[in-house]
Amino acid sequence: MDEEIQVPVSLPLDDDGFLRRECSACEEEFKWFSHAEGDADAEPASQYFCPLCGVPADLDSWWTPAQLEYGFGSAGGAIDQAMKDALTDAFKGIKGLKFEHNSSFSLDIETPDPLIEPNDMVIVEPPCHPNEPTKVPETSTDCVFCLICGSQFAA
Numbered sequence: 001m002d003e004e005i006q007v008p009v010s011l012p013l014d015d016d017g018f019l020r021r022e023c024s025a026c027e028e029e030f031k032w033f034s035h036a037e038g039d040a041d042a043e044p045a046s047q048y049f050c051p052l053c054g055v056p057a058d059l060d061s062w063w064t065p066a067q068l069e070y071g072f073g074s075a076g077g078a079i080d081q082a083m084k085d086a087l088t089d090a091f092k093g094i095k096g097l098k099f100e101h102n103s104s105f106s107l108d109i110e111t112p113d114p115l116i117e118p119n120d121m122v123i124v125e126p127p128c129h130p131n132e133p134t135k136v137p138e139t140s141t142d143c144v145f146c147l148i149c150g151s152q153f154a155a
């Protein structure tokens, strides 16, 4: 297959516009504010610091297991459809042979149910980067690290 399959995966934000994330170092969950595209307030960063343990990681290494599962599931559905389309095309040119969609050609990957984002955790704003608030569990507000620069603060 030489065509690239683009799979739009939209992850739900909570009512305050925060996206759930998981740190691979401490395996704790927190949320960061999801800036709209082109938002001048969004701080350019090449890595983020975990607000809970302060360990930095690349921008795309913060998926929660549920988000990964959802992403793979969505991709699976798209690949499944692309396979069917490719097969239909392949059979179209052959005279006298009729190809019909048949479930036996399906990879049988179910598109997952949409994720639900509960409104848990509390908003904390780092004094050094108030434009990049995070949400952490209520019990963790005594010691929070700035997402952008890793500075420690108490909310």
Ligand SMILES: [Zn+2]
Pocket (backbone or CB within 6 Å): 023, 024, 025, 026, 027, 028, 050, 051, 052, 053, 054, 055
């Ligand atoms: Zn962490």
Ligand SMILES: [Zn+2]
Pocket (backbone or CB within 6 Å): 126, 128, 129, 146, 147, 148, 149, 150, 151
């Ligand atoms: Zn900062």
